[in-house]
Amino acid sequence: MHAVVADIDRPACELKGSRGIIISGGPASVIEPTSPAVDPEIYTLNIPVLGICYGHQLMAKDLGGITSVSRGTVKEYGQSSLTCEKTVIFRDVPDRPITVWMSHGDTVTAPPKGFTTIGATDDCKVAAMQDLDRRLFGLQFHPEVVHTEFGTEIYRNFVFDVCGCTADWDPRARVEQVMADVRRQAGDRKVFFLISGGVDSTVAFYCCYRALGPGRVLGLYVDTGFMREGDGEAIEHLVHEAGREAIHVADRSADFFGRLAGVTNPERKRAVIGDTFLTVQEEEFARLGLRDDEWMLGQGTIYPDTIESGGARHAAKIKTHHNRVERIQALIEQGKVIEPLVELYKDEVRVLGEQLGLPHEVVWRHPFPGPGLAVRCLCAESPAPVEPARMPLPAGVSGWIVPVRTVGVQGDERSYSQLLALDGIAEAEAAGALARRITNEHRTLNRVAVVAFRRAGRGVEGLAIHAAALTRERVALLREADDLVTRIVRKHGLYDAIWQFPVALVPLGAAPGRETIVLRPVNSRDGMTADFARLAPAVLDELAASLGGLDRVDVVLYDVTNKPPATIELE
Numbered sequence: 233m234h235a236v237v238a239d240i241d242r243p244a245c246e247l248k249g250s251r252g253i254i255i256s257g258g259p260a261s262v263i264e265p266t267s268p269a270v271d272p273e274i275y276t277l278n279i280p281v282l283g284i285c286y287g288h289q290l291m292a293k294d295l296g297g298i299t300s301v302s303r304g305t306v307k308e309y310g311q312s313s314l315t316c317e318k319t320v321i322f323r324d325v326p327d328r329p330i331t332v333w334m335s336h337g338d339t340v341t342a343p344p345k346g347f348t349t350i351g352a353t354d355d356c357k358v359a360a361m362q363d364l365d366r367r368l369f370g371l372q373f374h375p376e377v378v379h380t381e382f383g384t385e386i387y388r389n390f391v392f393d394v395c396g397c398t399a400d401w402d403p404r405a406r407v408e409q410v411m412a413d414v415r416r417q418a419g420d421r422k423v424f425f426l427i428s429g430g431v432d433s434t435v436a437f438y439c440c441y442r443a444l445g446p447g448r449v450l451g452l453y454v455d456t457g458f459m460r461e462g463d464g465e466a467i468e469h470l471v472h473e474a475g476r477e478a479i480h481v482a483d484r485s486a487d488f489f490g491r492l493a494g495v496t497n498p499e500r501k502r503a504v505i506g507d508t509f510l511t512v513q514e515e516e517f518a519r520l521g522l523r524d525d526e527w528m529l530g531q532g533t534i535y536p537d538t539i540e541s542g543g544a545r546h547a548a549k550i551k552t553h554h555n556r557v558e559r560i561q562a563l564i565e566q567g568k569v570i571e572p573l574v575e576l577y578k579d580e581v582r583v584l585g586e587q588l589g590l591p592h593e594v595v596w597r598h599p600f601p602g603p604g605l606a607v608r609c610l611c612a613e614s615p616a617p618v619e620p621a622r623m624p625l626p627a628g629v630s631g632w633i634v635p636v637r638t639v640g641v642q643g644d645e646r647s648y649s650q651l652l653a654l655d656g657i658a659e660a661e662a663a664g665a666l667a668r669r670i671t672n673e674h675r676t677l678n679r680v681a682v683v684a685f686r687r688a689g690r691g692v693e694g695l696a697i698h699a700a701a702l703t704r705e706r707v708a709l710l711r712e713a714d715d716l717v718t719r720i721v722r723k724h725g726l727y728d729a730i731w732q733f734p735v736a737l738v739p740l741g742a743a744p745g746r747e748t749i750v751l752r753p754v755n756s757r758d759g760m761t762a763d764f765a766r767l768a769p770a771v772l773d774e775l776a777a778s779l780g781g782l783d784r785v786d787v788v789l790y791d792v793t794n795k796p797p798a799t800i801e802l803e
Contacts, residue, residue, distance in 0.1 A: 244273035252280040252395035255287025257374060261338050262289045262301055270294070280367040280394045288370035289338050292361070295368075296344030309335055309797035310668055311763070314359055314373060316351035321362060321369050323389050330381040332359075332373035333761050335641065335796040340372065355672070367394055378757035379794075406580070407587045410572050411443035417570050418444060418528060424517060425451045425530035426509060427470070427479075429463035430600040432573060433532030434470065435585040439572045440530055441474050442588060449530070450522075451478060454512055456505075457485030458604030458707060461715040469594055480520065484512045488606070492702045496611035498639065498648075498803040501702070505603040510559050529563060532602075533571040534581055536759045577758035598732045599759065607803045608736045609702055609710050610636060617696040618740075621652055623674065626666070629656040632692045633677075636738055638802045640678030641795065649678040653789060655692050657682055660766045663792040671797040679798040681750060685776035685788035690742050695787065698746070700739035706747070710737040713749050713779055720775055730765045731756045736802045741786040748787040749779045754800055762795040 238247070240255070247253060253274055260267040272294050274281060283291040292300040313329040316322045332353070340358040343349055347368070351360025359372045369390065375383035391397045423440050427433040441449045451474070453467050471479050491508050495501050513529065563569050573581050578599060585595035601607050621631030634651040641647065652670060657663050667680035683692060700706065714735040721727050733753045740748035751772075753765035767775070767790065776788045791798070 240268045240270055242271070244271040244277055247274060247279070248277060250277075250279055251397050252282065252391065254390075255281065255283045255290060257285030257287065257335070260286060261303075262286065262293045263298065263303065263338060275366070275368060278366075280390065281369070282390050282394075283368075283370040284376070285335065285372060285374060288361075288372050289340055291368065291370045292340040292342075292344055292358075295347075296342065300340060300342050300344060301338055302341050303338055309671055310794035311379070312353040312355070312359075312373065314351050314353050316360060319350050319362060320364070320393055321360070321371075321386060321389050322350065323393065324385050325382045332375075332380045332383075333377050333794075333796075334373050340370070343370075369394075374761070377761040379761045379763055406584060410439055410584065414440055414443040414570065414572050418448070422447075422527050423449045423530040423570055424513065424522065424527045425449060426513060427451045427453050427467065427532070428600070428602055428604070429453070429459065429465070429467050430532070430602070431578070431585065431595060431597055432534050432581055432599075433602075434594060435581050435588070435590065436530065436532035436572045437470060438473065438588055438590060439584065440570070441470075441478065443572075446475065446478070449474070449478060450480060450520075452513060452516055453479060453481045454509065454516075455481070455483040455485055456488045456604055456606070457704065458488065458606040460600060460605070461711060461718075463600075465594070469591065480516065482512065482516050484508075487512060489702070489704060492606065494701055496613045496701060498607070498610075498637070501606060501611075501803070502603060505606060507559060509602075528568055528570045529560075530570050530572075531560075532573060534573045534576055534578060536577065577760070579757045596728065598727075598730075601801060605707050605710050605714070606702060607801060608714075608734055609706055610638075610736060610738045610802060611701050612636065612697045612699055612739050615696055615698050615744075618653070618692060620693070623670065625654075626657070629654055629666075630692070631655075632695075634738070634740060635697050636740070638679045638798065640798045647675075647678050647797070649676055651679045651681060652677050653681055653683060653692055655683040655686075658769065660764075660772075660790075660792060663790075664764060664766075664794070667792045668794070671793065679791065679793045679802070681789035681791045681793070683787065684751070684772055684790045685780040687742075687780065687786045690786055692787070695740055695742060695748075698739050698741065698744040700744075706737060709747065709782065709784065710735065713737070713782060713785075716778055716782075717751065717775060720771070720778060724771050726771070730754070731762070732759075732800060733765075734801055738789075738802075741784075745784060746786045747784050748789060749782075749785055750789045750791055750802060751775060752791040752800065752802070754795070756795075756800070759800060762800050764792050764794055 289301050312332055312334045314332045315329050339356055343358055343361040346363045347361045349358050350362050353359050356372055361370045375386040425437045427437050437451050488508055491504050582595050616635040618632045618634055621633055625631050632653045634653050637648040638651050663682045671677055717735050730753050736750040738748040754762040755765050756762040779788045
């Protein structure tokens with residue numbers, strides 16, 4: 233058994249002989265006349281078809297008409313509770329509501345003729361449908377994400393029970409497969425690798441080293457000035473394994489800070505960082521006297537990086553990954569880039585790293601973005617005060633719109649929306665439920681955070697975003713805060729229990745130069761979806777008090793938004 237990823241408009245005649253077809257989700261609206269469409273003949277091939285999210289809506293439109301789909305009055309982003317019927321697709325799913333993850337604006341209002349509704353949520357009455365005679369199924373939710381309960385079982389039911397496939401894939405063969413791909417792509421060329429100390433680039437470098445052997449791989453660790461405390465530990469392990477001659481270290485922080493001076497736009501920041509990485513690589517490459525025709529550029533890109541950068545044909549660009557800027561795209565098209573992990577998710581990267589023999593503390597370190605603290609240090613071009621939220625809130629809770637644009641994913645497409653700060657609510661579960669309701673009902677908001685600390689005598693209503701750029705002073709404060717959070721989390725034995733814990737700096741305060749720290753702990757498996765991590769009150773209080781004691785910090789916020797609607801990082 234093997235799977236093929238095909239363009240949505242592939243003719244039905246080319247799909248004959250397939251065991252089954254899955255129509256994936258996507259950012260478009262089926263209501264728009266120019267939206268992507270399948271060849272309608274696929275429904276007549278007598279091949280099982282499963283529509284996911286956009287595919288679910290497209291199936292309803294193709295077989296029931298445009299009136300079968302409408303724009304939802306309430307959007308669903310993140311967690312929903314699904315009640316489903318016992319049928320082949322939901323075999324082994326328990327007789328209780330299950331948690332599923334949604335990300336949609338359009339809604340199927342009526343199943344097509346021949347279909348029956350087999351699942352519903354409070355806000356989506358046709359969350360699952362089937363036509364058993366034709367073996368056609370539609371799911372509004374995303375079973376492929378780890379936060380959907382029994383999602384793997386749902387896919388197994390479709391693939392094995394409906395399509396009649398058999399399992400013959402051994403995950404242990406992945407190491408040899410990846411290394412064989414490296415040898416095939418590299419040929420007789422060598423690989424010049426950009427490494428950051430993070431999980432992805434460390435595993436990718438070591439995979440290339442194991443595949444090609446000594447003298448064929450050279451790692452460049454660039455000190456950008458945006459690294460975490462302790463990032464050099466993974467580099468030291470690589471030096472121990474591959475030898476000092478295989479790792480070259482260059483402090484180029486002055487280049488990065490210089491090129492980013494005055495840059496405040498998040499996408500522009502990422503583009504500048506990506507271009508600067510490439511310039512530094514070229515300069516260090518030349519300084520080492522290496523011949524261009526003998527070498528390829530190696531990168532630790534993983535599959536979610538490609539998807540969120542809009543790398544798939546009909547995927548929306550959520551944020552441009554630093555190794556997907558135009559100059560690198562050009563090198564990729566010329567066959568001069570090797571990316572061993574480009575088809576893997578984060579959990580698969582970790583498994584691969586362990587199978588390669590990398591130590592647990594290296595492989596299971598919290599993910600860290602390639603641009604480093606630069607994309608966790610938010611900037612602003614001009615000042616703007618917070619505004620009171622005009623929406624119903626529970627008694628004793630006040631809400632404030634923070635005029636800073638944070639990145640989110642709503643309906644599988646990027647949103648740059650504002651952050652809502654809630655004051656007066658302490659219980660994490662209640663705050664998370666309120667965040668889900670608010671972001672579903674208000675498209676202008678994609679992120680909600682609760683006030684965990686505010687300096688005495690300074691209410692949220694008196695704060696403002698102040699003009700701020702990326703400076704060494706601000707990044708140093710953020711690095712100190714990030715290290716403080718890591719030490720407290722480790723002290724409480726929570727480091728391995730939390731998948732990732734970004735700490736961000738926002739120029740929100742009572743005066744220019746004053747800052748706000750945002751805590752963003754999340755649990756995930758592959759980064760495609762995430763659930764905000766619930767911090768015990770005692771832990772949150774210790775974090776807030778310690779961070780509030782840092783110089784220039786006025787407020788500490790605790791981000792209680794899931795992905796979707798917010799992405800994991802704020803930028």
